[in-house]
Amino acid sequence: MIGRNVMVGVAIAFFAAAVWWFAPGPVTTHPGPDNSAPRLAILPFEIESDDANVRAFAGGIADDITTELSRYPGLAVLSRETAQRFADDDGEAGELGVTHLLRGRIRRRSDRLTVNAWMTDTGTREQVWAKRYRGSASDLLEFQDTILEDVVAALMEALPASGGAPDASPGTESLDAYEAYLVGLTYYFELTPEANARAASRFRSALEADPGFAKARAGLAKTYRRAAFADDSFAEALGINWAEAYLELKVLLSGEAEKTADALVLEAGLALRRRDYAEAAGKARQALKLEPSNVEARQVLAETLIYAGDPERGENHARLALQLNPALPARPTFLAGLARYARGDTEGAITAVRDAVAMAGRREAEFAGLLAAMLGEAGDADGAEDMLAAYVSSLENRPRREWQVLTRTLDNPRARSWERPTVATAVYAYPFSDAAILSRIASGFEAAGLAGATLGHFPAAERNRLDDRAVRGLMFGASVEGSGETAVWRQTRSSDGAVIRTSGRGPMLQVPEGSSRVRRGEICDTWHWKGRIIESCAAVYRIPDDAPISVLGDYLLATEFGAFPFRQDLVN
Template sequence: MQGSRFAFGPFVLDPDAGTLLRNDDPVAVSHRGLKLLAALVGRAGDIVAKTELMDAAWPGIAVEEGNLTVQIAQLRKLLGSSAGGGEWIATVPRVGYRFTGAVHRLSGVRRKTLPLPDKPSIAVLPFLNIGSDPEQESFVDGLTEDLITDLSRMPGLFVIARNSAFAYKGRAMDVREIAEELGVRYLLEGSARRAAGRVRINAKLIDAVSGDHLWAERFDRSLDDIFALQDEVTGRIVEALLGRLRALPPRNRPKNIEAYDLCVRARKMMDDAPQAAEEVHLMLTRAISLDPDYAEAYRWLAVNHWMGWVHSGGPTKSNRGIALQLARKAVAIDPNDAGCRWVLAYLLAYERDFAEADVQFAKAIELDPNEADTFASLSDITVLAGRIEEGLEHVRKAFRLNPFPAGWYYLALGQAQYAAGQYEAAVETLRHDETYRTSSLRFLAASLAQLGRLDEARAETALFLVANPDFSTAHWAMTEPFRDPATLEHFVDGFRKAGLP
């Protein structure tokens, strides 16, 4: 996707690329300094409160105000005087700061075009909700997600993951540009409306290379037939792309439409507001009470429990045993769901049941060769087993299927890069906007320490310990599913050099 660059005086700031140029020459500025400068320049002339700036530079981390003062002072030193002889950044006493220079917004730099796969490739863009009721938005999003899942299970296709498809929701962009950014040839666009017990869907399949419409159709069915309708739409798309149909193992479908809506909303909330674990828990347990045989609800409830255990401290903090029990239930209900399989596999690895975990990962890939989350989670487990190159290959495949992923993909990549001794690459990855948060700081600190950048490493360690005061390297080493002693020792060595207890 495209972002904006900002020109002021002799400088050009590119927040997406993380660069600041002075007369086309790079300026050495810290990661947090860039975040602060972007926040100020993006609102040039306005007063930006200290709290807003601290949230921009230290998202989700509690830090002293003195850290902000130090970073602003460093920025002023780097920028020097403006053309009029004054400072670029003015202090507004007791309130915040203001960028005083004239700023020109430049057009963004397009992402690098991804090469096309060696099989028909498609992205399903979020369907438009054309009804008057905004409450139907989750239903329409769920329809899009289900079409992605159905197509993803077809071995002859390459299908972009949900996260990346939904990155384009609400954005008006040329289809060729979207296809180039995602590295696919075909796009499915559509709209849907649910009203008075009916579902109306318009869908069209576009060849982004030629601009031709390969297939377009309008459907009007009873809401009771929604899942049969999804199967029909999927079949038409597969036929248009592959010229043939192939029967896939049946999917577990919800029997209650309210349970379906609750699951879609909970899934979205887990992405957008991970701190809302208690609300997610209530929504998913309600979905299960409405439809006790709904596998996907059990799957996401397992993930929610697992996230509570990993991040801890939340109102729904739980143990691995409950998460594992829920994941097993999901697979028992729907053994053909790759998502349920990889969640079970991941939890089994944490229980040190590696043989069964490997079987479940393999089965997940067999069921759905396009499930990006499977490869990202498998990378994590494979790296800790000492098969580092294999782990790197898995996470690269995950990124190809999901070019705009959730932050934990970057954490998995950074961990794999650290294990491979690619410390510079790990630092760059772990400072990415999507993953620069407390959970990644321990690996960032270890990478910096291995590079000999001990002051930076200790600074990241200090921030990590503010949010994780009870962290212990020894306890972490016991809970993580390591299978290779040498890999474990490599991580412990980095932690110790970074000053982690």
């Protein structure tokens, strides 16, 4: 009990510090929870069972109720991470702005199910609603619907009159699918590679039971996102290569007819990786329209706006994300520092990002890298050197050197690049649209002592981006050749967009041929993989002749999984 109280106290202290950082400037009007609205936290449901899967199921149902209630436009629903900080102390919840706590207990005996749910007011500490649901295990889906309806009804007096209630359906009529999904949710939030693999297995089981279960499809896509872009151990645990995880992610997103908020957040993140700021912001806003209390959507919108050149509005959205998840203030605080850096306030940015590093409690390459560059810019040589060492070590996960994908054995680029990040790769990880900011980061990394300073950075700034006409003229009816992380790659496109990879892997990963189209300054390649259709787009940038890195190519493809410099050769 003492340990939990200390944890909550630390969370409150960090929340107070983060609020202080967000204080300057008024919050402009954006779609989001009303500050006067009820603020609800759903605690993990208790369960009377020693079976690990049954206990995981109990945690999952609380997570799913959190997701469904977050769709109600007049209700602020705090994240699961914040809810777990105060298991049985309404006073501590109140200190983090929570007005109501929802708790539950599940008893399962063979085919019989009893669910007790109750809600308390954190201000008065009085129980304002309670209900018991009894029936067979097959009634679980109906229980979830009824609990959602009853909770909203109990809060109705405090809810704004405008805005209709969302559809409370769990998204499937299959009990087997729903139970597998709930267990998968619990494993997913454990955040370890092994638990992520177990979550993927459960989400697959849910999809086998109901192939149209959109929430399970999005959950499985999130496990593949980790394997594609997080520490290599997530790919290892799934037994696949990071590139194969990326392809599975793309298949799951392209095959989803009904877009959940989680799926839209994934698409927003991919769009930002290829520097499509308009699509990233649009997808994030669609997610928030479905779930106004979705913290990840709020954070990716904040990040997109900051990188796209609107740091003030980006910081406002980061503030809203902090309000919904005060127990995890690290990322919103980092985003506040990123916004201050974009505005030229390096001193304020350093302090905010330094706080975010302390709040994270683990090595975050994104945090450490930016802080190293800023300290280098500020002339703090010792601090920059220390943080650069932390940045480099956070990227060291020693992945295997080869992978077998289908019938091909290929090099794992991470095995070649993990130990030596360069100025070019480091700067590319911060997709600012402003060329001056990219130059500042590059100078900061150089001052910090990062390798590769003579080549400089990729100038993937808006002023160097090609439009549709230029992309078509460059890529169609021509061959392009570039040097990848492990080998030279070459592609040839016909005048009508048919594309063939004649050597190397390059930006088309595992496939030898496909078709291309141009949209909004992006080249979009479509191909078949394992009998399924995938489309992957990339922005195209011109590398100025006076940029040192132009020795690698005249142009740059900014894909969802990396930067590919290249040159053009006309087809005779």
